[in-house]
Each structure stands twice: as C-alpha cells, then as structure tokens.
Amino acid sequence: MGGYDFAYISKPLILTEALKKGAVKRLKDTLEFWIHVTRENALHPNSKAYQLIVRTRLMHSYARLKIKDKKHQWNHENWGEPINSWDMIATYTGFSLVFMQGLKKLGIKISDQEEKGVFHLWKYIGYLLGIPENFLPENRQQAVEQFYWWTTLQNTGDDDSTQLAQALLQENLDNTIYRYPFQRTLLKNLHQSMNWFLLDKEVNERLQIPKPSKAYAAFPKIVVRGNKIFQKIYLRNAAQYQKLVMMGDIQQREVLSDYIKHTPKDFHY
Structure with missing residues (x-):
C-alpha cells in the first residue's frame, strides 16, 4: 500500500x-x-x-x-x-x-x-x-x-x-476466500488499521484510507504483543527456531x- x-x-x-x-x-x-x-x-x-x-x-x-x-x-x-x-x-x-x-x-x-x-x-x-x-x-x-x-x-x-489504494482495499470485499460479507468487511477494517499503524498519517490521508475506530486501532498492538510472546517461546534454540520456520x-x-x-x-x- x-x-x-x-x-x-x-x-x-x-x-x-x-x-x-x-x-x-x-x-x-x-x-x-x-x-x-x-x-x-x-x-x-x-x-x-x-x-x-x-x-x-x-x-x-x-x-x-x-x-x-x-x-x-x-x-x-x-x-x-x-x-x-x-x-x-x-x-x-x-x-x-x-x-x-x-x-x-x-x-x-x-x-x-x-x-x-x-x-x-x-x-x-x-x-x-x-x-x-x-x-x-x-x-x-x-x-x-x-x-x-x-x-x-x-x-x-x-x-x-488513490484509485490504486482504493482498489487494494476493495480486494478484501471482492475476494471470495471468506464466504460471508461480514467476514470480508472485518478483514478490510483490520487491514486499514494495519495501514494506519505502519504508514505515516499523511500517507494514509493522501491515499484516502479511512481511519480505524478505536476497537480496530488496537489490533496492530495485539499483533505486536503476540509476536513478542511467540518469539520468546520459539527462539530458545535452533530446533524451536526451525519449527517456527x-x-x-x-x-x-x-x-x-x-x-x-x-x-x-x-x-x-
């Protein structure tokens, strides 16, 4: 994005x-x-x-x-x-x-x-x-x-x-991997929250990516926390590392x- x-x-x-x-x-x-x-x-x-x-x-x-x-x-x-x-x-x-x-x-x-x-x-x-x-x-x-x-x-x-950015967001709704519309909408909201976490505010605004609600804005922080916990479990030795790979x-x-x-x-x- x-x-x-x-x-x-x-x-x-x-x-x-x-x-x-x-x-x-x-x-x-x-x-x-x-x-x-x-x-x-x-x-x-x-x-x-x-x-x-x-x-x-x-x-x-x-x-x-x-x-x-x-x-x-x-x-x-x-x-x-x-x-x-x-x-x-x-x-x-x-x-x-x-x-x-x-x-x-x-x-x-x-x-x-x-x-x-x-x-x-x-x-x-x-x-x-x-x-x-x-x-x-x-x-x-x-x-x-x-x-x-x-x-x-x-x-x-x-x-x-902006058109390319909107097409990429629309992909969440067009893709039929998830069967139900509410699942696709949820995925789109999660991806928007990740964009706002990973990209500068000015970039998101220029590409007209909607700002996530507080509930969705917490999602990237959950991902970060989960990654840190996962690494503590699986990066203890070479065998665990290979299992993670x-x-x-x-x-x-x-x-x-x-x-x-x-x-x-x-x-x-």
Missing part, C-alpha cells in the same frame, strides 16, 4: 489498465512469486521460482513495449523509461529494506545474519529480473541511500495513487492455495 504514495512508479499499472482488472489477481501473482522465491534452495535453474522470475521479466519487457505504444500518455521527462532499473530497485527495496522495517515495527527481531541473507537473496533475484548487478544494494546502508535518492525524483501520491511455511502456502483457488479464472494478460 505504501508504495502507491509514490506517484510515478505506479504509472505503468495505470497505463497497462491493471487497475481496471482489480487487485485480486495482482495480489495472487505477487504472493505466488514471493512464496516460491523465498523457500529454501528455491532458485535452481528451471525450478518453479526460476520460471516465475523469468515470466515476470518477460511481463516487464512486454509492458514496456505496450506502454511505449502510448507515447502521448507517457510523461517521459518526469517518469523516465517505463519500469526502469531504478524503479525496479525501489521495488526490490520494498521486498528487503521496507519489508524488514515493517516486521521490526510489528515486534519481530531480525538478526544481522538474517538481514544480510535477505539482502543477498533479493540482490540475486533482482539480477535475474534484469537489474544491473552493480546497482543493486548489498546491505541496509546502501539500500537506504538508494531509496532516499530515488524518492527525490518521485512525487507524492496523486489521483491515480516450518509453521510459517505451511501457513503461507495455505494462504497462497486459497488465493489460487479464488482468483478469477477468466483473467488474461
């Missing part, structure tokens, strides 16, 4: 009309990609993860060509090349630097070794996606510097950003299975 507050990087989603197709399919694709590339020993050539990376790289190439066909709609001076290397690095930063920052805010402890591993993993994924290797940050300091300089070329959220893997794959099952089948790129 926070990425939508950078106006220019979201323009390819608008120009390729991904907004009109809703957010359910985009979330499913992102979730499928993330889960497969982050598993142990996932990135062997011709593996499922490797195929997803190649597919994403081809989709980026195709999108660039289609956007360039709409020259009169693309502001090259402000936005640069469609899906350019620096925008891709900023996205990479979202999966590494920003991802870990969000986890820490939710009470998750991340060791120096784990942080190093996350940056190393995503540098290799970025390389496979076609980002020049020498531009990819290897650690927190480099990532912060890259991200800071990139933000100086971005405008804050605009009308397109296995539990997380199972839960994440179950969510992906639900998304695959409930994503519209008549969607075409």
